[in-house]
Amino acid sequence: MSTFRDDGAAALDWVASYLEGVRERPVLSQVEPGEIRAALPASPPDGPEPFSAVLRDLDDVLMPGITHWQGPRFFAYFATTASEPGVLAEILIAGLNQVGILWRTSPALQELEEVTLDWLAQLLGLPSGLHGHIEDTASTSTLVALAVARAASPGRRVVVCSEHAHSSVDKAAKLLELDLRKVPGDEQFRLRPDLLDLDGACAVVATIGTTSSTSVDPVPAIADRCEAEGVWLHVDAAYAGAAAVCPELRDRFAGWGRADSIVVNPHKWLGVPMDCSTLWTSRADAFRDAFSLVPEYLRVTEEVASLSEHTQVLGRRFRALKLWAVLRCYGRSGLQERIREHLRLAALFEEWVRADDAWEVVAPRPFSVVCFRLRGSDEDNEALLERVNATGEVFISHTTLAGRYVLRLAVGSFRTTEDDVRLAWDVLRREAEALRA
Template sequence: MTPEEFRAWGKQVVDWIADYQAGIERYPVRSSVAPGEIRAALPAHPPERGEPFDAVLADLDRVLLPGITHWQHPDFYAYFPANASGPAILGDLLSSGLGVQGMVWATSPACTELETVVVDWLAELLGLPGHVRTDAAGGGVIQDSASSAALVACLAALHRASGGRAATEGITRRYALYVSAHTHSSLERAARMAGIGADNVRVVDVDPATQAMDPEHLAALLAADRAAGVVPALVCATVGTTSTTAIDPVPAIGRICREHGVWLHVDGAYAGVAAVCPELRWVLDGVGEFADSFCTNPHKWLLTNFDCSVLWMADRAPLVAALSILPEYLRNAATASGEVIDYRDWQVPLGRRFRALKLWAVLRWYGAEGLRAHIRRTVALAQEFAALVRADERFEVLEPHPLGLVCFRPLGPDADGRALAGMEELNASGALYLTHTKVDGRVVLRFAIGSPRTERRHVLAAWQRIRRALT
């Protein structure tokens, strides 16, 4: 493809994306295709000769779009938001156009240094302390997801807990990792991949009223493991759990971790970005003082398309020591000088994309004011939805719900069955998309507002559909 051809087709692709976003409400929110339907509509063998790009776009419309669940739809209330804004898309396009491989500073200095700037900017916007800046002892890095952030935090914690032996000798002792029943499953996966093992993942009780981790039970589990010769490696506290956005008491957990010398990782994948608003900064209480590592995902609620998860370290030394290997083909003068950051030592893969471009574009386009306005608007819509549900005596709302997620359920006979059946009916209609969870053994529906396209009219119409389907 020549530059002239790229220019012509690139304009058409940008127009296609703009038209898609402008008309996204005409699509059903969730795809209704049957398993295998998309594959059956595509050729079984690759083309022998090249095809014009208009054929690719035609099949995008004809074959692929029916199989798309539209995460950018204003009536997408499932899981958590995964926003793709205009500036982020353009930043991603620039990243693809440059084709940078940013494994070490020398392979593209701008890739590394822009990343250090944007993660420091974001740390400032969230009110994080100075020691997590990249020009201090800690530093931030953009991972692909909070799952990868959890894994590298686990490896750093093991490195520290083993005195460095885990990286050279392997796991020669029993180590344990501590979560609550509502901690994201990526922490158990991290324990498996790091060699700790699923059997050594301890589940800490939660407060029945708040669903937040119980510090007293955590302390008891840590003490019991110490007495049994098991080495506590990492505790994960969550700021905004996936099920209900429960906020674990980080200050109390942090003090216990410090007493026992245990690494504290704080997962704020969804809710952490809420701290751009000063009135919501309480969600990060204790993080700056006690967390050894903390992550949050701009690709959820902060208008930055996937993948973009930022991980900060209070002290980057254990992470770099756990992951750094320097083969001859990567040796260079800049690395040898010790004056640069080589982000290959901060992540699982060697190679890395220029993800900082899209976060940079978002921060510059919206500014702090625009980001705060987005968070505040979606939180206000969620609170209005909760008030509507609470006002209907046939439903109950799970308290508290301080952010953009509202959990609720119908009351009366067979409430669980009616909740699930009603959810499936709504999702199958294409009018909206909900997901569910279980709290204390009861089915609870999740209504997550986070899209910049969701307006009050969408929320009001969604509530009317929910009432009809569930009562």
């Protein structure tokens, strides 16, 4: 009979070997839809199986269906990293299985969450005194913030954002039965404040680091208007917020400290394993007004507001533990080093694209994402992307900007080296030549 310690050692060994060898695997899973399901039994086991059977089937059945987000040549969407301290912390989190419904059900969970959110706010240069808590994703953070904004402005039923805002804003507006007013972007994909119409608005969502091009909305001008007209300002810095750890990049974050709420995803660019989305507010009372509802069975005698009074969900995971582990094991300098390296690598790639007449860069690059395309038709670029991703050597994604099909190379993995970025460029050029042959 194997023991928990044996199985645990085997599982940790599995993860260590996986991370050591991940660069050798095809980045984008090459299976067909339904292939993994077909390889799995249709019914659950009748009796207990050993944990080793789970590990065996992970290798034999599931691994072909894994797209390697942990791989160094994952350049699609926003590349992420579950760093080693974060992975280890996940084991501790599961082992402790804290269910943070009330302060008393885990004082350490709540107080560590408060402290780590305060630490991270300091690291990012945010104003002191913000109230912070952790949500699962930026989609939830934005939904929660907009629910508060709606409650804070009865009768106002419009959310305003740029045409380049993330689809989570559209979804939140739909769920909250708010009308969405989209403001056109300028030629650099930034919200045009001269076109901002706040009539009937309860909130504006400004984005620092839009999903397609990482453009930065003019937050100071938007904040001026929001303050003048009493409209809630939510800043979505889900991807880019991590970059504020570098003081030399703070110009991109001008005005974000004036927001009523701000979301940053440490699970995107700060080495914390999925999921961890941090949400700060200068209007903690408005959050409590919108969400505090304490039934008799949760009433307590201590005078401490639980984090569940600031959001929609009751129970919370001990996510703060993994954020804490990452902040401690990298420190300010370790995180700065990685963000700076990613910007260096993105700049290098951008330089190579610019230097080759067959290609063009199609958007400014405030952070670590390069938007580019092969000079040619949208169809050529789409076919190129398919070919590149089918190689399994790299994984790159696309978007449209100004009506054109655009390729994006997102540097964001702590494991990516200059050689990996060079390989991406080699694969792109090789496949472009093959396409044209």
